[in-house]
Amino acid sequence: MKVLLVDDDADVREIIAFTIESQLSCEINEIDCGNAAIEEIKLNPNYDLIVCDYNMPDGNGGEVYNYLIDNNIDIPYVFCSSDFSQDHPEFNDKSRMLCEITKPRIFEGIETMVEALKVYNLRNNQESTPVNEEDYCTASLDLVAHCKQLPCDIYLLVSGKYLKTFKAGDEFSSEDKEKFESKNVENFLVKREDSKKFVQYVVEKVISILEDTSLKVGEKVLSVHDVIMDTIRELGMSESVARAAKSSVDFTLKYFDQNDETKNLRHMIFGDPERSYLTRHSVGISYISVGILKQTSWDSPENRNKLVMSAFMHDISVKKRKFTESKFSEKNDLEEIKDHPKIAIDVLKSMKEIPEDVFKIISDHHERPDGSGFPRAISGDQISPLASIFIFSHDIVDAMYELIKMDEVISLESVKKIISKFEYSQGKFPRIFKAFEKAELFQGV
Structure with a gap:
């Protein structure tokens, strides 16, 4: 899946890209203004998704959207801005609009975008991009211990059965780590579909540490x-x-x-x-x-x-x-x-x-x-x-x-x-x- 991400703020682009990649298996091309995005679409009109800011100095998001409409290019468009699309007449035609992401609530908006993309893909007989396998993958005790609040349910394999040990949102304390270390537990299990939540946690954790x-x-x-x-x-x-x-x-x-x-x-x-x-x-x-x-x-x-x-x-x-x-x-x-x-x-x-x-x-x-x-x-x-x-x-x-x-x-x-x-x-x-x-x-x- 190819995503075109358009925003004039490099730091914001990085955060949005981090968050999208934690939710979708995709290749992201980043562009810093509307006019450059239009030129990119002219050269490569085979993008599967466009996520675009509105207020940019060299061509705004409305111009990008109108280019899709005027040239009959059917790429789903995500309006990602602190503005609202209803306040801009360029977006009266909603035929290319997939959904809106309101800054700064980027993570919640991208979760909504993923669900909207599933519906869009099913409606157009395309394979849904997010991975939803129901098997399990390993999450070591060290990895789980980084989480003050667990991003998803975690399990232990006991007598051939998956036993839910902690629920999403539970705290994992230093005492919990010591307890499992004393029992020689080195690894937990998470559903593979939940592994992206750990990836998202890593992104947020790194940002919070550096700030x-x-x-x-x-x-x-x-x-x-x-x-x-x-x-x-x-x-x-x-x-x-x-x-x-x-x-x-x-x-x-x-x-x-x-x-x-x-x-x-x-x-x-x-x-x-x-x-x-x-x-x-x-x-x-x-x-x-x-x-x-x-x-x-x-x-x-x-x-x-x-x-x-x-x-x-x-x-x-x-x-x-x-x-x-x-x-x-x-x-x-x-x-x-x-x-x-x-x-x-x-x-x-x-x-x-x-x-x-x-x-x-x-x-x-x-x-x-x-x-x-x-x-x-x-x-x-x-x-x-x-x-x-x-x-x-x-x-x-x-x-x-x-x-x-x-x-x-x-x-x-x-x-x-x-x-x-x-x-x-x-x-x-x-x-x-x-x-x-x-x-x-x-x-x-």
Whole structure:
């Protein structure tokens, strides 16, 4: 299904797109004014739905609607504005009007739009777009624990029967989480048709975290990462979750250079054992790798983004409860993780516009300079500069956690002592080691 979304406010477009994608399986093309939308329809008149603002500086929504009428183009049109269509004579002919969404009540309006679209599709003998399968999918205890109020019913499978454990709207407290942890419950079940409600929750949760002025940047970075990654692990990738992931990468990069806030972030990565290890591990690698990159000739905004995206996504297929800090850093149960780079790449392929370098970094992040790594057993000369920085940063983060477990001070010299067991003489690694020595990465840790 193809949707044309027209609004001159980029932030509003993003919120509307998030919400539509949580309800429908679709491809959205975003346009910022009425005249550009008309030109797009001239070139591509095969859209299944148009969602359009009214008040825009370069051609309003009424002009878009009249173009459909005048040219006998039968695309259902959604009036999405703080105005009302009845106040504008362009909309006296309701033949293309599917429904109205009144800002700012976007989510409720899009729910109405989905129902109206079902009726429209049935009336026109088209297949209904929303997915309504009645089977169940997994929602981990960690994912459910993010919800202050549950977005849908959740179930446990008991003696072959689905037992409703919580109802939509119920609170899920920290005490509830502890209770189920004590019973070794790792996963709940939700009806697959309700999984979109979790996706919508993720969008709203990410927005609320980023807008919460009471939270320090470190808390925002880690909390957003937790919510997004748990959702991808359990419910898979969608366009709206992919947008949220990209937003979290941009947000993280924006604040890495702010000294006071970054000091707080360092403390939360390496000094808060209550946080998920995989989250702290991923954000830690992003912080170290960007710090090293800045001291090299490879530094650029694009390469910083690639390293942070790789750090956030490289362990996306690893279950949080499968690996503890010690297990993962010591690489026990290697058979359990040897395929996870490939699986992570398969997940990422569903995201749009991911640079090829990100796939290379994730594919090679368990290679070693001496060729003893996996999955390809390539040596330093064959490893790209960005992947080499990532591998080295991975070693640094593991060394820092090892120092924490030994209750020793984290410093340049103590980290160098831990990583002295590795050989960094091949490929780009000598240059990266020198860049690491120049970067002031451990102040305030």
